Amino acid sequence: MNYSAPYPILYSFRRCPYAMRARLALGYAKTQYWHREVVLKHKPKELLTISAKGTVPVLVLPDTVIDESLDIMHWALHQCDPDGWLKAPLNQQLALIQQNDSELKPLLDRYKYAIDYPEKSDNEHQNNAFNVMNQLLVNLQNSFFLFGAIPSLADFAIFPFVRQLASVDKDWFQQNASSAIIQWMNYFTDLDLFKQIMIKQPEWRIAKKDIWV
Ligand SMILES: N[C@@H](CCC(=O)N[C@@H](CS)C(=O)NCC(=O)O)C(=O)O
Known part of the structure; x- marks a missing residue:
């Protein structure tokens, strides 16, 4: 165009x-x-x-x-x-993105800027964000990407937030995240795009x- x-x-x-x-x-x-x-x-x-x-x-x-x-x-x-980012059912993709934006993002902010949210300990903020991330990415237990064998709109829309979560405490994330999540994240960070x-x-x-x- x-x-x-x-x-x-x-x-x-x-x-x-x-x-x-x-x-x-x-x-x-x-x-x-x-x-x-x-x-x-x-x-x-x-x-x-x-x-x-x-x-x-x-x-x-x-x-x-x-x-x-x-x-x-x-x-x-x-x-x-x-490459067909829109191939997987769009309503399911959008629901997952919505969950990312409304549930994970606020917890991620609390984890990243824990000093501004003293009502909970750093560990609690970390665990809250991590647990919601794991729920959000549960599909990765069954397929390399969120909706099967090819990456979708949802993968690309959610990955930047997971990357941000991973970078708060890189060592902790590497030790605690599943290998499926780490491989998924590495796939995106390694892309020339x-x-x-x-x-x-x-x-x-x-x-x-x-x-x-
Ligand atoms: N719902 C918006 C959210 C965008 C958003 O919140 N961006 C942040 C930066 S990551 C921002 O511009 N915040 C305004 C500010 O910090 O003043 C979208 O999806 O585009």
Whole structure:
């Protein structure tokens, strides 16, 4: 699909798991865009003007603005889905993603920033997040990916959050996570696609130089 410059534009933050899932889908669909790297503490006014809620990722198209990561993934996959991320039953995939976003993500924040949640011990935060992650990924006991032998939208949407959980205490995670989960995570971190979307970009607000990726 061809767009005349300057669209599409993606406001993104490298380490944000929501932004990662959006960049993964765009990269997979070979949809190029102008990248604008945001620092959350200093959001550019251009971002807040087009999406007042002030979260990333935000994809700006000639006729619309998409400011939910999952919607950006859907948009990308409707351009192009060569390996069939949408093949597995979509309602089941979306239910799992919803569980990730509503249940795992808040526990992950508590685990990552345990100092801000002193009502529970560090170990409790760790166990709470870990237990929900294990429930979420229970399908990996039966297949390499969440919905069978090929990766799906759900795998790519959830993996950035599991990676974040794993990186809070890498040694502990390696010792405690199942080998199926570790292999699953390694599959994604080893992908060229993932390496590509994790390339560091300069903060856009400073020079306002768009980067075509
Ligand atoms: N539901 C949104 C959530 C996006 C989100 O919360 N992103 C975080 C960064 S990981 C954010 O922008 N937070 C705003 C802030 O920290 O000011 C989506 O899926 O796109």
